[in-house]
Amino acid sequence: MGAPSLQGDPPREVAQPGRGTAYFGDFFGMVLRPVHRLIWADPQRRARKLLEFAEVEASGGRDLVRAAELTDDPVLRARYLVHARDEARHADMFRARGRALGKEATGGGKEGLADWMAPGERGMEGLDLTREKDADLLAFLHLSESAAARDFARYARVIDKDPATRILFQRILHDEDEHKAYTRGELSRIAPHRARRVLWWARLRRLWKAYLRFATALAGVMAGVVLMVQYFLLLPPFVWLAKRNAKREKSGWIFVDEKAPR
Amino acid sequence: MKILGISGHYHDSAAALLVDGVPVAAVQEERLSRHKNDAGFPLAAIEWCLDRAGLSPDDLDAVIFYEKPTLKFDRVLTGLLQGWPGSWRSYPKAMKNMLGEKLWVRGLIASQLGISTRRVRCIEHHQSHAAAAFLTAPTQEAAIITADGVGEWATLTVGTGTKRADGSSEIRMLRELRFPHSLGLFYSAVTAYLGFTVNEGEYKVMGLASYGQPTRIDEMRRLLRPTADGAFTLDLAFFDFLGKVESGYSSRFIDLFGPPRKSWQPIDLRNEEGRRLADIAASAQALLEEVMVGIATNLQRETGLSDLCLGGGVALNGVANARILREAGFARLFVPSAPGDAGCALGAALYADRILFGQPHKAVPDHPFWGPEPDEAALFRIAREDGIPAIASDELIEDVADALAADKIVGWVDGAMEFGPRALGHRSILAAPHDVAMRDRLNRDIKYREEFRPFAPVVAAEHADRFFDLPPGGARLARFMSGVVPVRPKWRSRLAGITHVDGTARVQVLDREMEPRLHALLEAYGQRSGIPVLLNTSFNLAGEPIVNTVAEAYSTFRRCGIDLLVAGNVCLTKPRAVRAQILENVA
Numbered sequence: 020m021g022a023p024s025l026q027g028d029p030p031r032e033v034a035q036p037g038r039g040t041a042y043f044g045d046f047f048g049m050v051l052r053p054v055h056r057l058i059w060a061d062p063q064r065r066a067r068k069l070l071e072f073a074e075v076e077a078s079g080g081r082d083l084v085r086a087a088e089l090t091d092d093p094v095l096r097a098r099y100l101v102h103a104r105d106e107a108r109h110a111d112m113f114r115a116r117g118r119a120l121g122k123e124a125t126g127g128g129k130e131g132l133a134d135w136m137a138p139g140e141r142g143m144e145g146l147d148l149t150r151e152k153d154a155d156l157l158a159f160l161h162l163s164e165s166a167a168a169r170d171f172a173r174y175a176r177v178i179d180k181d182p183a184t185r186i187l188f189q190r191i192l193h194d195e196d197e198h199k200a201y202t203r204g205e206l207s208r209i210a211p212h213r214a215r216r217v218l219w220w221a222r223l224r225r226l227w228k229a230y231l232r233f234a235t236a237l238a239g240v241m242a243g244v245v246l247m248v249q250y251f252l253l254l255p256p257f258v259w260l261a262k263r264n265a266k267r268e269k270s271g272w273i274f275v276d277e278k279a280p281r
Numbered sequence: 282m283k284i285l286g287i288s289g290h291y292h293d294s295a296a297a298l299l300v301d302g303v304p305v306a307a308v309q310e311e312r313l314s315r316h317k318n319d320a321g322f323p324l325a326a327i328e329w330c331l332d333r334a335g336l337s338p339d340d341l342d343a344v345i346f347y348e349k350p351t352l353k354f355d356r357v358l359t360g361l362l363q364g365w366p367g368s369w370r371s372y373p374k375a376m377k378n379m380l381g382e383k384l385w386v387r388g389l390i391a392s393q394l395g396i397s398t399r400r401v402r403c404i405e406h407h408q409s410h411a412a413a414a415f416l417t418a419p420t421q422e423a424a425i426i427t428a429d430g431v432g433e434w435a436t437l438t439v440g441t442g443t444k445r446a447d448g449s450s451e452i453r454m455l456r457e458l459r460f461p462h463s464l465g466l467f468y469s470a471v472t473a474y475l476g477f478t479v480n481e482g483e484y485k486v487m488g489l490a491s492y493g494q495p496t497r498i499d500e501m502r503r504l505l506r507p508t509a510d511g512a513f514t515l516d517l518a519f520f521d522f523l524g525k526v527e528s529g530y531s532s533r534f535i536d537l538f539g540p541p542r543k544s545w546q547p548i549d550l551r552n553e554e555g556r557r558l559a560d561i562a563a564s565a566q567a568l569l570e571e572v573m574v575g576i577a578t579n580l581q582r583e584t585g586l587s588d589l590c591l592g593g594g595v596a597l598n599g600v601a602n603a604r605i606l607r608e609a610g611f612a613r614l615f616v617p618s619a620p621g622d623a624g625c626a627l628g629a630a631l632y633a634d635r636i637l638f639g640q641p642h643k644a645v646p647d648h649p650f651w652g653p654e655p656d657e658a659a660l661f662r663i664a665r666e667d668g669i670p671a672i673a674s675d676e677l678i679e680d681v682a683d684a685l686a687a688d689k690i691v692g693w694v695d696g697a698m699e700f701g702p703r704a705l706g707h708r709s710i711l712a713a714p715h716d717v718a719m720r721d722r723l724n725r726d727i728k729y730r731e732e733f734r735p736f737a738p739v740v741a742a743e744h745a746d747r748f749f750d751l752p753p754g755g756a757r758l759a760r761f762m763s764g765v766v767p768v769r770p771k772w773r774s775r776l777a778g779i780t781h782v783d784g785t786a787r788v789q790v791l792d793r794e795m796e797p798r799l800h801a802l803l804e805a806y807g808q809r810s811g812i813p814v815l816l817n818t819s820f821n822l823a824g825e826p827i828v829n830t831v832a833e834a835y836s837t838f839r840r841c842g843i844d845l846l847v848a849g850n851v852c853l854t855k856p857r858a859v860r861a862q863i864l865e866n867v868a
């Protein structure tokens with residue numbers, strides 16, 4: 020499962036007129052375009068984000084494998100395994116490109132985006148796959164793939180000076196479109212009379228999860244500020260005591276058993 | 282008494298259940314949640330353990346957590362204070378972490394299980410390690426060493442254990458080293474420096490070390506210096522355990538050894554940079570061995586005991602274990618199948634039973650198979666649904682031996698899952714061990730991992746000495762694949778698939794009584810090849826935990842180059858045409 024060459028067959032162009040119009044109609048896409056352009060302009064940040072995308076795709080692939088292991092539907096099992104293979108391939112592609120960019124970059128490492136700023140497709144967003152019904156999972160996957168496709172299309176449009184990365188996004192977008200189609204088709208197959216309801220329910224759940232992510236991040240920031248104030252204002256007297264004690268500590272063994280030979 | 286042991290909240294959570302002094306179930310959370318090294322509260326593992334024994338939480342006499350959260354909080358807070366103001370980045374994270382959940386673990390356990398907090402108790406981390414090592418070992422009296430990154434305060438302890446004729450047991454801790462002076466953290470800092478993930482990539486350092494020379498050991502000794510009393514101390518100028526939690530090394534470390542490797546940079550052992558990294562790994566490994574052998578030697582002289590029980594994450598270092606056995610003066614070295622934090626779940630339960638509640642000692646069955654069992658019928662059903670050829674037969678061993686002799690790769694699922702990080706014959710990928718091509722094929726088509734990492738062999742106990750240069754007591758050490766020993770030179774070319782670059786192998790010596798079916802397979806394979814040795818690697822793909830159920834084994838089988846999947850008496854074959862068809866049908 021090596022990283023496919025980016026110089027191979029030309030990808031199907033995703034910014035086709037029909038689709039492109041749909042994406043350009045995306046209000047948030049329009050508003051955020053300057054922000055995306057700014058974010059993706061820096062090669063270091065681009066490399067880091069691609070490596071993070073690789074992790075997200077790999078994680079999504081593992082979740083799909085898990086879904087395949089848990090479903091009783093043989094068709095879905097096969098679909099999920101193929102989908103998982105695609106995600107693993109995407110991870111390889113992102114990783115290869117991220118590494119290529121990273122050779123010139125001095126940054127890297129784990130630091131970077133908070134979870135709530137990750138791309139639209141976030142694996143299974145912490146879904147407990149053992150408790151999900153097939154229809155709910157398919158609806159979730161469909162929406163997740165749609166969000167990922169939308170995000171990747173936005174990114175592809177703002178990367179003007181890096182054709183290799185743009186082609187990478189376009190290739191992956193092609194797969195995401197197929198994933199969107201099959202998840203919708205399978206949802207109609209296994210829940211023919213309630214597919215739309217399940218999709219709306221999944222949308223609400225995604226919204227709720229987005230709120231939770233935002234609220235958690237906000238709470239984290241608030242807690243961080245309070246703790247930081249505490250750190251610099253309240254701790255110094257205790258710091259003095261702790262440092263004084265540290266100087267008194269002897270190196271080597273600490274005897275736990277009083278009767279132990281010394 | 283019915284006692285549940287729990288470890289968790291750091292890495293590799295687990296649960297273990299003891300009924301009337303004997304383990305009945307133990308499993309790591311990662312095997313059920315399918316998240317590698319799952320550190321979360323091990324609810325799935327607890328539920329499975331209770332289900333296995335047919336118990337509800339109300340039936341439990343006690344629930345034992347493997348460490349004392351208040352002591353741990355004391356250490357974390359003290360460390361942050363001592364590191365002020367440099368610890369400002371770590372402080373919010375550490376406080377949110379401790380105050381959010383970890384400090385209130387008794388209440389958390391009680392609420393999750395719906396029991397009174399009075400039934401929940403905590404014991405010290407290294408007591409759990411010591412109990413896991415000593416109380417599971419078939420010995421009456423032994424010296425004990427536990428070593429890991431850090432528990433509450435202790436990072437390394439030495440002591441003794443005794444099981445008396447009247448049934449009472451004692452674990453006596455003599456002395457300990459305390460944070461930040463830690464052999465485990467030293468090795469983890471080197472692991473991070475070499476670009477591997479801490480708490481996961483340490484065995485990669487050990488594998489890489491064999492390709493290098495310990496040319497940097499004098500520099501390493503500046504980091505970790507012996508003390509007059511036979512212990513050691515870390516020079517904290519080279520470490521940063523507070524500021525950079527994920528790495529642990531400081532800028533002075535980088536000044537000394539050069540730029541660290543980024544995790545995504547490949548290691549090419551043919552160039553200078555690759556050799557530099559290998560030399561650093563070799564130097565750290567040599568120093569770790571030197572320190573462990575020194576401490577063990579002193580303990581043997583002090584106690585005069587012939588057996589040593591080793592626990593803690595450092596006990597996963599098979600090269601160091603083998604040196605301890607050879608050089609420290611002990612006749613036998615016992616390392617449990619799960620010496621790391623997961624094993625603390627079992628250790629905590631045993632410690633409570635024998636020491637806290639004073640129950641009489643009972644011998645713990647000497648095997649690692651305490652996990653869930655596979656459902657062969659489910660595999661048969663899945664295979665039928667997917668059109669994969671499957672047969673069910675009571676006499677598969679001969680067919681599987683034929684397949685192995687024909688260079689097929691076999692996924693082997695048989696009986697209760699192992700407790701611990703090693704695949705010891707119940708969730709294994711088996712293959713012929715004879716040539717490098719097989720090793721490369723496994724790396725390329727199945728494990729997708731670095732070429733410098735070796736594969737381990739399994740050998741029938743009766744034949745172990747013929748192929749491997751086992752020191753006295755080596756068979757015991759190799760029972761749970763805990764020691765790295767030389768492959769006898771005359772066999773190295775015929776065991777090239779499992780012989781590491783330095784001529785060694787981390788062998789599993791298999792007793793017929795412990796796993797009769799795999800033993801029979803080894804014998805059958807030996808009849809065909811003349812060598813009753815198989816390559817035995819864990820049944821998982823890179824980044825995933827070892828498989829548990831047949832569905833997980835099946836999905837792994839479908840996704841990689843395994844040719845045969847065997848679960849009990851069911852065997853699935855994967856013809857190339859079918860493999861291609863499976864993927865193309867729906868693509």
